[in-house]
Amino acid sequence: MCEICHQYICPNSCPNAEEGAVGVCAYCEDIVYEGQHRIREVGGRLFHAECLEELSVAELLAQFEIEVSEEL
Numbered sequence: 001m002c003e004i005c006h007q008y009i010c011p012n013s014c015p016n017a018e019e020g021a022v023g024v025c026a027y028c029e030d031i032v033y034e035g036q037h038r039i040r041e042v043g044g045r046l047f048h049a050e051c052l053e054e055l056s057v058a059e060l061l062a063q064f065e066i067e068v069s070e071e072l
Helices: 049-054 057-063
Strands: 021-024 031-033 039-042 045-048
Touching (some): 045 049
Antiparallel strands (some): 039 045
């Protein structure tokens, strides 16, 4: 989090703003940059493709707070 604007992605008005930042990866929490290849959007959340590929189905569902019940 930025110490000046107190946001994860600094708006252009912040002196710490990084040009081209479009969001934060929902998995690794690193900044996602415009034009960065292999970005995926799932349910309105950004993921680096590599991060998305690392997630199991259960972990991905947990990202969206979807609970999976045990086998019946």
